[in-house]
Amino acid sequence: MYERIIEIIVYVISELKNNRTIGDIDIEELHTLGYTNAEISTALSWLVDRMEFSEKYLSVENTSDPNSFRLLHDAERDLFTNEAWGEIIQLNSLGLLTNEHIETLIEKAVFMGTRQLNSEYIKHFVANSIFNIQPSINPFGSRIMLQGNDTIN
Numbered sequence: 001m002y003e004r005i006i007e008i009i010v011y012v013i014s015e016l017k018n019n020r021t022i023g024d025i026d027i028e029e030l031h032t033l034g035y036t037n038a039e040i041s042t043a044l045s046w047l048v049d050r051m052e053f054s055e056k057y058l059s060v061e062n063t064s065d066p067n068s069f070r071l072l073h074d075a076e077r078d079l080f081t082n083e084a085w086g087e088i089i090q091l092n093s094l095g096l097l098t099n100e101h102i103e104t105l106i107e108k109a110v111f112m113g114t115r116q117l118n119s120e121y122i123k124h125f126v127a128n129s130i131f132n133i134q135p136s137i138n139p140f141g142s143r144i145m146l147q148g149n150d151t152i153n
Helices: 002-017 027-032 037-052 082-094 099-112 119-131
Strands: none
Touching: 002 037, 002 082, 002 119, 027 037, 082 099, 082 119, 099 119
8 A cells, every 4th residue: 555655655746846736736647547535645645744844845864965876786786677776766866765765775675685676665665764664553543644534624
């Protein structure tokens, strides 16, 4: 479920970067892409919450140069599918992944072994990072996440 919410957040942020407002975004287009009302409400709630509390535009503080990007060593390049690395680049450019997140992701991939990580794993990693999901804690008890039957007024 969280991976789909990340997809919606990426879509909305991309639209916002094209000089649109949240009110201009066509929710029906998200419905035609197969997203549910609960997923859309959750993603929009998270975005509005971040904007309301005046945090840096969706991103946690990134102490590195925003114009720099991590190049992979040949051995590191084998850890990710091309689609997954493209997803990382996109999420970094949208402010959802910091350079520090990318380093953490590379370290986790190295420790996982030879398996190539795909874009679904990247979305899962990002969801865990931005929603602070922990296996022992129910994320639906959080103020950030809505229940499946909640709506935004």
